Structure formats: C-alpha cells, structure tokens
Amino acid sequence: MSYKAKFRVWRGEGGEGKLEDFTVEVNEGEVVLDIIHRLQATQAPDLAVRWNCKAGKCGSCSMEINGRPKLGCMTRMSTFTEDETITVTPMRTFPVIKDLVTDVSFNYQKAREIPSFTPPSDVKPGEYRMQQIDVERSQEFRKCIECFMCNNVCHVIRDHEENKPGFAGPRFLMRIAELDMHPYDVADRKDSAQEEHGLGYCNITKCCTEVCPEHIKITDNALIPMKERVVDRKYDPLVWLGNKIFKRSSSKS
Amino acid sequence: MTQTTADSPARRQRAQIKERTLRTDQWWRYPLITFIIFTAFLVYATWAIFDTSYFVSPYHAPFASPCLATSCPPESRLFGFAPFGDWYTLPPGLLILGLPAGFRFTCYYYRKAYYRGFWLSPPACGVNEPHSKYTGESRFPLILQNVHRYFFYAAIVVGLVLAIDAVKALIGNPTGLGTWILIVNAVLINLYTLSCHSCRHITAGRLNHFSKHPVRYKAWGFVSKLNAKHQELALISMFSVMGADLYVRLVAKGIINFPFA
Numbered sequence: 001m002s003y004k005a006k007f008r009v010w011r012g013e014g015g016e017g018k019l020e021d022f023t024v025e026v027n028e029g030e031v032v033l034d035i036i037h038r039l040q041a042t043q044a045p046d047l048a049v050r051w052n053c054k055a056g057k058c059g060s061c062s063m064e065i066n067g068r069p070k071l072g073c074m075t076r077m078s079t080f081t082e083d084e085t086i087t088v089t090p091m092r093t094f095p096v097i098k099d100l101v102t103d104v105s106f107n108y109q110k111a112r113e114i115p116s117f118t119p120p121s122d123v124k125p126g127e128y129r130m131q132q133i134d135v136e137r138s139q140e141f142r143k144c145i146e147c148f149m150c151n152n153v154c155h156v157i158r159d160h161e162e163n164k165p166g167f168a169g170p171r172f173l174m175r176i177a178e179l180d181m182h183p184y185d186v187a188d189r190k191d192s193a194q195e196e197h198g199l200g201y202c203n204i205t206k207c208c209t210e211v212c213p214e215h216i217k218i219t220d221n222a223l224i225p226m227k228e229r230v231v232d233r234k235y236d237p238l239v240w241l242g243n244k245i246f247k248r249s250s251s252k253s
Numbered sequence: 254m255t256q257t258t259a260d261s262p263a264r265r266q267r268a269q270i271k272e273r274t275l276r277t278d279q280w281w282r283y284p285l286i287t288f289i290i291f292t293a294f295l296v297y298a299t300w301a302i303f304d305t306s307y308f309v310s311p312y313h314a315p316f317a318s319p320c321l322a323t324s325c326p327p328e329s330r331l332f333g334f335a336p337f338g339d340w341y342t343l344p345p346g347l348l349i350l351g352l353p354a355g356f357r358f359t360c361y362y363y364r365k366a367y368y369r370g371f372w373l374s375p376p377a378c379g380v381n382e383p384h385s386k387y388t389g390e391s392r393f394p395l396i397l398q399n400v401h402r403y404f405f406y407a408a409i410v411v412g413l414v415l416a417i418d419a420v421k422a423l424i425g426n427p428t429g430l431g432t433w434i435l436i437v438n439a440v441l442i443n444l445y446t447l448s449c450h451s452c453r454h455i456t457a458g459r460l461n462h463f464s465k466h467p468v469r470y471k472a473w474g475f476v477s478k479l480n481a482k483h484q485e486l487a488l489i490s491m492f493s494v495m496g497a498d499l500y501v502r503l504v505a506k507g508i509i510n511f512p513f514a
C-alpha cells in the first residue's frame with residue numbers, strides 16, 4: 001500500500017530559507033525520516049538531515065513536524081492522513097547550519113557550565129555504596145538521549161533569545177536535579193541552580209515533558225523538586241531557622 | 254560558543270519562519286477550555302462570598318467554612334469559636350477564603366494552567382507567546398510563588414475543617430444527600446491537598462538517602478502516586494467544592510427541598 005504524500009520541507013542555510021513543496025511516495029510502515037531520505041535519493045540530493053540510529057536512541061534526528069518537535073525516525077507516517085500536507089522544519093531555537101540540521105552547540109556549552117559529580121574527598125572511587133532506592137529517582141533522568149527537543153521547545157529561550165546566557169534549559173536543570181539528589185554528591189547546587197542556571201525562569205508549563213521522546217517526567221520529577229529544594233535554601237524561613245537551631249548542615253541530608 | 258544576544262548573528266541564523274506556529278492540531282483548545290473553566294470558577298466564588306445562605310443545619314457551605322465571626326449562626330461555628338466580634342460586618346467567607354484561594358493560585362498545576370490559558374506564556378507548546386520580555390518566576394512578582402508550601406500547611410487545616418463539617422453533617426442527617434456530597438467533597442479536597450508537590454517534597458523529596466528514612470520513603474511513595482494525578486485531583490476537587498457549595502446554598506434557600514435533601 002503506497003500513496004503520494006504532500007510534504008513541505010524548510011530548506012536554506014544560516015537562517016535564510018523557505019518551505020519547499022514536494023510530492024513523494026510513502027509506503028506502509030514508513031516513518032518521516034524514511035520520506036526525507038527518499039527525497040534525498042530522488043528529488044533533492046543536497047537535502048541535509050542529521051540522523052544515525054533510526055531507532056529513537058541516538059537523539060540526532062530531532063526536527064519539527066507540523067510544528068511539533070519530534071524524532072523523525074519515530075514519527076510514523078500512519079499518524080497522518082493521506083491528504084494532509086506534512087510540514088518539516090529544523091528546530092527553531094538553534095541556529096541552522098543547513099536545511100534540517102541545526103547547530104546545537106548551545107547545549108554543549110550549557111553542559112560544560114555545570115560542575116560535574118563531586119564526591120566527598122574521603123571516599124575513593126570503588127568505595128561508593130548506594131542502595132537502589134537512593135539512586136532510583138535519578139536513573140529516570142539517565143534515560144535522556146540528548147535530542148535537545150526539550151530545550152528547543154522551552155519558551156524561555158525559544159521565544160526569547162536574550163535569555164540564553166542565563167538559562168540552562170530543562171535538559172540541564174534536570175542534570176542539576178540529578179546531581180543534587182545524588183547520595184554522594186557534595187557540591188552545593190541549589191544557589192547556582194537559581195542564580196546561574198535560571199531555574200526561576202521556568203514557569204512549569206511542561207512543554208519539555210510533553211515533547212520528551214523518553215517520556216521523562218522532567219517537570220514533575222526534576223524541575224519542581226529542584227524548585228522546592230531551592231525554596232528550602234533561599235525562601236523558607238522555617239527551614240533556615242531549623243538549620244540554625246539544630247546546627248544541621250543545610251546542604252545534604 | 255554560540256553568540257546569544259538579541260540582535261546577534263545567531264538570532265538571525267535561526268530558521269526564519271514567519272508563522273507563529275506550524276501546528277495543525279487544535280492547540281488552542283486547552284488554553285481556551287482552561288480560561289472558560291477558571292473564569293466560571295472565579296465568578297462563582299465571587300458570588301458565593303457575598304451570598305448569605307451558607308448554612309442550613311447540619312450543612313455548611315465549604316466556601317464559608319470555618320465561620321469565624323459572631324454574625325455566623327452559633328451552630329455553624331467551629332467548636333463555637335468566633336474570634337471576630339460584632340465590629341466585623343463584612344461577609345464571613347472573606348476571612349478564610351484567602352487560604353484555599355492562595356493554595357490553588359500558587360499550586361504548580363494551576364500555575365501551569367493559567368500561565369498557558371490566561372497569560373499565554375506560552376499558549377501551547379511550540380506556539381510563540383505574545384510577550385516581548387520574559388523573566389518568569391525569577392523575580393518579583395512571580396518569585397512569590399515560592400510561598401506555596403505555607404499555603405499547603407494552611408490547606409491541611411482547611412481540609413480538616415471540611416472533614417469536620419462532613420462528620421457534623423453525618424451526625425445531624427445521616428441519610429441526607431447533602432451529607433454525602435459534603436463527604437465526597439472532603440475526601441477529594443484532602444486527596445488534592447496530599448497530592449501537592451510541596452507535600453511530596455516535605456514528605457521525603459528533600460532527602461538524598463531514602464534508605465536511611467524507610468518510613469518517610471514509604472510515605473513519599475504514596476504521595477508520589479497521588480502526585481502523578483495532581484492535575485486531575487485539582488480539577489475534580491474544584492468541581493466538587495463548587496458543586497457542594499452550590500448544593501448547600503440551594504438547600505438553604507429552599508430551592509432544593511425534596512425529602513432527603
């Protein structure tokens with residue numbers, strides 16, 4: 001069962017470009033990335049697209065399909081009707097290199113800005129002893145395939161380029177939450193989450209969660225818990241008082 | 254590193270697409286429905302504050318409970334407690350409504366819903382917001398949303414009061430429909446309160462060593478299960494409290510007067 005589908009694909013370099021129309025064959029069981037490859041093989045040999053695994057695991061083929069961030073390799077053609085025009089554009093939040101390929105170095109920059117795992121100085125590698133329940137929460141976050149669609153859809157930077165320097169995006173705020181919840185991490189991450197990485201910009205509207213192909217509950221399990229941890233540190237007079245009175249160390253419990 | 258100021262080359266290098274969104278689904282439905290439901294709730298709550306038929310023995314309308322003024326009928330007072338004397342002439346509901354209102358207003362779910370439905374920031378995912386500047390909850394006034402946990406503590410008390418009202422109704426009129434409406438409402442309100450993100454954090458979310466706190470870890474697991482349904486509980490309990498309140502007032506006004514009312 002094959003049919004001819006109408007596609008509109010954004011083509012251009014360095015931001016300048018336009019949507020081009022194509023009519024292209026679609027066969028049963030195919031995904032959007034297959035169709036893009038067919039365009040490459042037939043009508044548009046210089047069409048640029050980034051991909052690798054075709055299995056939803058490498059996070060390379062992030063694009064926007066009918067305006068929604070999706071993995072091209074995981075978006076089945078059967079989710080569209082045959083007479084629908086399917087619009088494919090590059091991710092909007094990052095600069096375009098060519099056609100569907102964007103420059104995602106913003107994300108690598110942000111990753112580098114977060115201090116890495118910091119164990120206590122008296123514990124040697126190999127001496128870590130953790131129970132499953134103590135690391136379970138952060139294991140959810142380790143499912144991330146770094147497709148960066150969450151950072152792409154987040155309106156804080158999608159709609160406001162000027163916020164990029166002060167906002168790590170959901171992907172890396174989640175990384176901070178992961179480390180802050182880690183039983184062996186001793187670095188203080190609460191103040192910096194708020195002051196340097198822009199946790200306060202997030203208004204928990206959950207678009208990151210909506211687009212995550214790994215179905216990580218970014219907002220509920222990482223961002224909101226991290227906001228609550230920041231409240232403990234910065235905005236809760238009772239916790240502050242309790243820490244003073246009982247001389248608790250406020251950073252890790 | 255990528256240049257990231259407003260007029261930087263990087264800004265221009267994003268794909269220049271004029272359309273606000275290329276979404277083809279009905280993305281405007283969620284914000285629109287949110288807007289309509291919340292507006293209806295606000296209109297109803299405003300009316301309820303000024304409506305005086307909030308008590309008909311043994312039912313107490315939830316929006317006016319607890320009744321803390323001497324102008325409240327003695328039977329309606331919580332353990333006869335009425336710290337606000339004759340000098341207080343405003344509607345008694347005004348004294349307490351701030352607490353549940355503040356709880357819902359600063360609730361993480363409601364924030365999401367009204368930021369989308371009322372402030373359009375963003376109206377839906379992948380749809381540009383209409384504002385040229387955005388600082389979110391990073392500074393005044395929205396940074397005040399961080400007081401949510403204090404409203405949570407207050408909400409526990411409010412939830413208890415509603416449970417007491419339900420028990421009073423059960424004692425006064427065990428077969429009344431109103432009694433069972435109040436009971437269901439009290440259960441839903443308390444489930445909503447327990448499913449709160451701040452509650453989840455306080456229970457054990459703030460700990461890094463669950464294994465050292467087995468009891469709190471168990472409680473956290475329970476709250477987390479409820480928390481996954483927080484949005485649903487927020488909406489259902491909003492309808493139940495509005496429905497229960499309206500029901501009691503209609504009985505008090507004599508509009509509803511069948512035998513088992």
Ligand code: SF4
Nearest residue numbers: 154202203205206208
């Ligand atoms: S929930 Fe926060 S981080 Fe996630 S998309 Fe919305 S504003 Fe961005």
Ligand code: SF4
Nearest residue numbers: 144145147148150212
């Ligand atoms: S959190 Fe989800 S959406 Fe974000 S980069 Fe990882 S896999 Fe992609």
Ligand code: FES
Nearest residue numbers: 053054059061073
């Ligand atoms: S090609 Fe690897 S995720 Fe799509």
Ligand code: FES
Nearest residue numbers: 360361362449450
């Ligand atoms: S009541 Fe919704 S998060 Fe607290």
